[in-house]
Amino acid sequence: MRQCLRAALLGGALLLAGLPGGTHAQGTPSPAGPSAGAPAEAPLQVREIGSLHVGGRVAELSGLPSREIVYSPGAPPIRLDPNGQFQVEQMYAQYVRLQDPRARYPLILAHGGGLTGVTYETTPDGRPGWQMLFLRAGHDVYVTDAVERGRAGWARFPEILPGEPVFRTMGEGWGLFRVGPADGWNIEPSLRRAFPDTRFPAAAWNRFMRQGVPRWTTTDRQVQAGYDALVQQVCPCVILVHSQGGNFGFTAALNAPDKVRAVIAVEPSGTPPAGADAARLRGIPHLVVWGDHIEGNPFWTNIRANVGRWQARIREAGGTADTLDLPAQGIRGNSHMLMMDDNNAEIAARIQDWMARQGLMR
Template sequence: MTSEPVRVGDAVWPGTNAYVQWFVPVDPRPVSVLFVHGGGGQGSDFVTTPDCRPGWVHRFLRSGYATYVLDRPGHGRSAWNDNVLGPAVPASNYHALYPRFVEPAQHRLWPEASKHTRWPSDPLAGDRFMASQGPMAVTLAASQLHVEAVAAQLFELTGPTIIVSHSMGGPCGWALAAIGGDQVEAVIAVEPLGYPRMVHPLGTFNNGMVTTEYRGRHDPFARPIALVTGEATWMREANSRAADYLRVKAPTFEHFLLEEHDITGNGHMLMGESNSDEIADIMIRWLDRVLARDLR
């Protein structure tokens, strides 16, 4: 998917573009699932775990959902081009990410970090995770604008869909829902970044769950919404504030604090941790309930 080519001087490049991979079962449900990755990650975060198990894509696929995996513009299989997307924050290094994703219990940068036990035991899992991390936009507003530019073509592919977003993909998910309108049946925000008036190095959340105005004309919260938070993540307080906001905005809302469902020890990278299938199953059961209710 790409917007109009961009000309700078005598050079012409493809416009804002994104890569989408999809998997469709033999007899799919009438609604698909769209996965929106976070930060400097990529769509492959949902396809395979860092210890090489099938990821959430395959769990949803086995439950009958066609799954669409987005590499946001400038991420994964959609290469970053400063001339089109603007400047980028360089890819993070081991020192920045290991204490937050791979080894929280060793570094204890936040109170719940000591509970982290779910990073895969495969000794190469951390290296594989780091290899997947690339650059990202210098502002959250730019990241939002990038996905908004490809949204119309994206929804042509997915048809009626459920957005499953993660971390910095959370604001992008809300922006997509504002464009998709009735095509977006539900949103599952997995440890989404942001809450109203949150100050972040890449922007202040001056527009509820995003930092800037939406290009879409629809209410992004006018559908069932679930928020998922791990026991050992640094996102717990921020997610609690987001839940307070979403509980008022959404017609149906549920905040899954995983330890309350006997799923313990999880950090921020829920789709890649050792019990990722259990977490996917909670989300699938919730969708079965809310979508069946909406169809009655």
């Protein structure tokens, strides 16, 4: 069974190997959408596609001044009163449920900071994302937008969301996401310097940056409440989280160990506090996945050390906390955005193998 699943996951990548942008991140990216010339795969047998919002609360504002606005050109002006009740702090998820899933539990895909569930859809250079790859591997898949992101919606700030949003520049992520050295960023694409072995489709960087959205640094409590509400509504489940989402996934498992069957953290940037009871996770296997170019990067070196200590605590409590270190396995050049790199299908296959070994497939 595992060999069949691996073949299904890797098939898309192998078919794309000869297409522009399919083999090396520095090449010309393939256009967004299905890859021309690739043999058609068997259609997915989908039972249901839908979406839901979970969690949140009603907030009430008062004492704010009203003003006159025009909603559309040519429409008459209307007086806007910003006072009243607002539905806020909800989380969004889109689900695709298969006719005959081979996984025992649905798979939740949760994004990182300044991003949305688009992370897992189509890659910036037009290849299938992890949503499609894990559907083909037999999972029902939920792709999420966390509180204050994407289709989850915003709220007024600072009246409801404390503080103000943070916006990522185009150049910040170049070094932070380890596509290239921080000083390799240039607004002119031909002058950008990526790592020679980068697996990220660097020529599609501008397309990737279209996915960026504002984020807050003051809303962890509200975001965690959204994750917890989602777990209560759709689980038992497996949670796959990325970057900022890592700590939310770890904590969701701590908060509902009866609902979460496994946690897969792709380059998580945070961990639960020192007082968290790792023994609650004894029956929940954890996998942490790391890409390349971490050594020598103080930010990521410190993060990896913190995550390693959290994994050690899980193991000391009798739990499973495995690590998929791609460079240690001879797979070089992966960025922070592993699910978008040109070997994203191979990485998904390795994650799929781990899930099968944990007994999460039928």
